[in-house]
Amino acid sequence: MKHVTEFRDPALAKALLAEIARLCDQIGATREKPVHIMEICGGHTHAIFRFGLDKLVHEGIEFIHGPGCPVCVLPMSRVDECIEIAEREGVIFTTFGDAMRVPGTRGSLMQAKARGADIRMVYSPLDALEIARRNPEREVVFFGLGFETTTPSTAFAIQAAAREGLKNFSVFCNHITVPEPIRALLGDPHMTLDGFIGPGHVSMVIGTHPYDFIAQEFGKPIVVAGFEPIDLLQSVAMVLRQVAEGRAEVENQYARVVPEHGNPASLAAIADVYERRPSFEWRGLGEIDASGLRIRPDYAGFDAEAKFGVGYGAAGPRHVPEPEGCACGAVMTGRIKPTACPQYGTGCTPETPLGALMVSSEGACAAYWQYGGARGAAA
Amino acid sequence: MALRDSHVTMAHGGGGRAMRDLIDEVFTSVFQPPGMEDQARLMEAALQAPGARLAFTTDGYVVAPMEFPGGDIGKIAVCGTINDLAVGGARPLWLSAAFIIEEGTEIALLRRIVASMAREAEAAGVRIVTGDTKVVERGAADGVFITTSGIGVIPPGCDPGATRIRAGDAIIVNGTLGDHGAAIMAARGEFALETTLQTDSASLHRVMDAARAATPDLRAARDCTRGGLASALNEMAQDAGLGMLLQEAALPLRPEVRGLCEILGLDPLYLANEGRLVLFVPEAQAQAVLDALSGLPESAGAVLIGMATAEHPGQVRMQSALGGTRIVDMLVGDQLPRIC
Numbered sequence: 001m002k003h004v005t006e007f008r009d010p011a012l013a014k015a016l017l018a019e020i021a022r023l024c025d026q027i028g029a030t031r032e033k034p035v036h037i038m039e040i041c042g043g044h045t046h047a048i049f050r051f052g053l054d055k056l057v058h059e060g061i062e063f064i065h066g067p068g069c070p071v072c073v074l075p076m077s078r079v080d081e082c083i084e085i086a087e088r089e090g091v092i093f094t095t096f097g098d099a100m101r102v103p104g105t106r107g108s109l110m111q112a113k114a115r116g117a118d119i120r121m122v123y124s125p126l127d128a129l130e131i132a133r134r135n136p137e138r139e140v141v142f143f144g145l146g147f148e149t150t151t152p153s154t155a156f157a158i159q160a161a162a163r164e165g166l167k168n169f170s171v172f173c174n175h176i177t178v179p180e181p182i183r184a185l186l187g188d189p190h191m192t193l194d195g196f197i198g199p200g201h202v203s204m205v206i207g208t209h210p211y212d213f214i215a216q217e218f219g220k221p222i223v224v225a226g227f228e229p230i231d232l233l234q235s236v237a238m239v240l241r242q243v244a245e246g247r248a249e250v251e252n253q254y255a256r257v258v259p260e261h262g263n264p265a266s267l268a269a270i271a272d273v274y275e276r277r278p279s280f281e282w283r284g285l286g287e288i289d290a291s292g293l294r295i296r297p298d299y300a301g302f303d304a305e306a307k308f309g310v311g312y313g314a315a316g317p318r319h320v321p322e323p324e325g326c327a328c329g330a331v332m333t334g335r336i337k338p339t340a341c342p343q344y345g346t347g348c349t350p351e352t353p354l355g356a357l358m359v360s361s362e363g364a365c366a367a368y369w370q371y372g373g374a375r376g377a378a379a
Numbered sequence: 380m381a382l383r384d385s386h387v388t389m390a391h392g393g394g395g396r397a398m399r400d401l402i403d404e405v406f407t408s409v410f411q412p413p414g415m416e417d418q419a420r421l422m423e424a425a426l427q428a429p430g431a432r433l434a435f436t437t438d439g440y441v442v443a444p445m446e447f448p449g450g451d452i453g454k455i456a457v458c459g460t461i462n463d464l465a466v467g468g469a470r471p472l473w474l475s476a477a478f479i480i481e482e483g484t485e486i487a488l489l490r491r492i493v494a495s496m497a498r499e500a501e502a503a504g505v506r507i508v509t510g511d512t513k514v515v516e517r518g519a520a521d522g523v524f525i526t527t528s529g530i531g532v533i534p535p536g537c538d539p540g541a542t543r544i545r546a547g548d549a550i551i552v553n554g555t556l557g558d559h560g561a562a563i564m565a566a567r568g569e570f571a572l573e574t575t576l577q578t579d580s581a582s583l584h585r586v587m588d589a590a591r592a593a594t595p596d597l598r599a600a601r602d603c604t605r606g607g608l609a610s611a612l613n614e615m616a617q618d619a620g621l622g623m624l625l626q627e628a629a630l631p632l633r634p635e636v637r638g639l640c641e642i643l644g645l646d647p648l649y650l651a652n653e654g655r656l657v658l659f660v661p662e663a664q665a666q667a668v669l670d671a672l673s674g675l676p677e678s679a680g681a682v683l684i685g686m687a688t689a690e691h692p693g694q695v696r697m698q699s700a701l702g703g704t705r706i707v708d709m710l711v712g713d714q715l716p717r718i719c
Contacts, residue, residue: 010700055703
């Protein structure tokens with residue numbers, strides 16, 4: 001864990017902050033006319049607030065918090081379906097901890113657990129597989145959730161279950177992909193984004209080329225970044241340098257971890273197990289073409305949608321409207337800051353979240369609240 | 380040896396001979412309480428120092444697994460209640476111990492837990508003077524639950540409390556943070572991580588004695604158990620009506636704890652401790668207190684981590700090594716590991 005210290009070096013941070021300020025001045029970025037940089041990934045949003053980077057950088061930088069928090073973009077209907085499955089007789093429903101508190105129309109998984117459903121928190125789909133091996137008389141369902149970072153491990157679990165001939169293991173697949181919503185955002189004529197910071201962990205799997213369209217079709221710079229403060233500051237400087245020089249390229253700040261072409265073994269597992277859905281619903285963003293994955297017919301025995309007849313496997317998608325006054329969609333697309341949502345801090349707090357952005361530690365609203373983005377300014 | 384069973388059965392809670400055998404052999408033969416029948420009968424003299432006040436506290440203990448590197452549920456059940464007394468300025472004297480035991484619990488495990496409690500109590504100079512056992516059906520409890528209550532005496536003139544904290548006071552912790560919480564997570568084996576982490580579980584009355592000897596004006600102390608340092612400081616900031624400013628670079632963290640937290644997306648400031656306390660002392664006496672604490676094994680790693688401030692009353696803030704400042708808030712519930 002030596003690297004953690006190295007990438008939080010104050011002297012290096014200071015030099016990068018000076019470089020960012022110099023580039024801002026060169027571009028003419030000011031508080032009134034800032035450069036808009038979207039950090040796509042919720043992990044980056046969390047890190048920016050945790051280390052106070054938003055207040056340390058030149059005032060000509062405005063971070064727009066992107067849709068890269070898998071828990072935040074999960075539509076309420078899918079949470080309802082999780083609970084529907086979990087409450088079936090004989091089911092053990094397994095999930096990552098993050099997803100436990102997300103509210104659906106009938107409450108969260110944590111509340112369903114308290115009502116008696118057998119819902120267990122796991123750290124990996126392989127843990128869920130182990131529970132299935134040990135409980136052959138129960139049906140064990142894993143809540144497959146997340147971007148390309150977690151998609152391969154779910155695929156590995158399904159492949160292992162198939163090899164072993166397990167009959168009591170299935171996945172409720174909600175895996176989604178990063179490039180498609182970015183394309184959707186860039187196609188929105190109201191969006192004013194000057195550049196992107198790309199999620200490093202996703203690119204560990206998919207490489208950097210899936211983002212080529214951002215530079216080539218839309219003429220925007222993107223820098224794939226790591227998660228330490230120095231990584232983020234360096235990435236901001238790299239985006240600014242592209243803007244200053246009039247370039248639009250895909251650059252890799254996180255080369256110590258991210259190979260240009262991704263991870264072949266993970267990509268092969270993804271291709272083997274999943275196929276693209278025609279479209280998938282994102283909370284706050286609506287249906288986005290080809291943005292979700294489902295389990296291929298070859299592995300139908302491990303597909304909880306087919307097994308339980310829910311979700312896209314049943315009568316088609318079931319849309320549940322957002323709670324009244326919830327502006328998660330506008331926050332997620334960067335149209336408003338969390339503090340501009342009328343519910344922020346009143347109708348919606350971490351204790352009683354209305355929208356998912358207040359639940360996950362990677363959600364923009366929760367990050368604002370936890371690290372004082374709003375209250376600090378008010379105090 | 381009347382007790383032949385290897386596991387606790389419902390008969391051990393039934394009020395008959397089996398229960399008597401369990402209590403005699405596993406509990407009273409080890410704790411040797413001075414009491415008679417179902418109560419402790421204690422000498423009043425110990426309570427009669429002039430001006431002294433009585434401190435009385437109770438706490439329930441549940442932990443899975445029950446045994447973990449560096450300790451077990453028995454050790455924390457004794458240390459925890461001793462610490463609740465000690466941070467209020469009391470000298471701990473007597474404890475009670477009540478056990479809820481799940482049917483099927485290994486008696487050898489019960490013996491180890493009891494031995495560990497007796498060892499910790501003796502080292503701390505307190506007696507476990509009364510107790511109780513109940514056996515519940517399999518599934519109605521998870522192994523062994525322990526409730527300990529404690530009585531101690533607060534010497535004259537000793538009155539630490541959050542309302543006595545003043546702006547400018549130094550904030551001191553007695554060692555690395557989050558070791559217990561991280562050791563328990565690793566011991567659960569839910570993720571394949573090999574660590575050498577041990578619980579920090581320890582009785583802290585000697586740390587309090589040393590601090591009081593080094594400063595006539597120990598303002599306040601609190602043990603940082605569930606919810607970690609962050610939760611303890613938030614409560615104190617609100618009670619005191621003051622702000623608290625921590626220096627991130629000064630926080631004592633073991634590399635393993637830091638690493639585990641990075642991997643799981645947790646914040647070590649919220650991890651549980653069982654042998655850590657936070658002290659508030661006048662800034663001018665901070666060095667004297669640190670010197671005094673460094674002489675004890677349970678506070679050898681004592682460091683200054685920040686100060687109380689008049690600004691931002693009721694809030695805990697932290698300055699990062701990079702210069703940014705953020706709020707360290709109370710959590711809603713447990714920390715939940717993130718997805719990626």
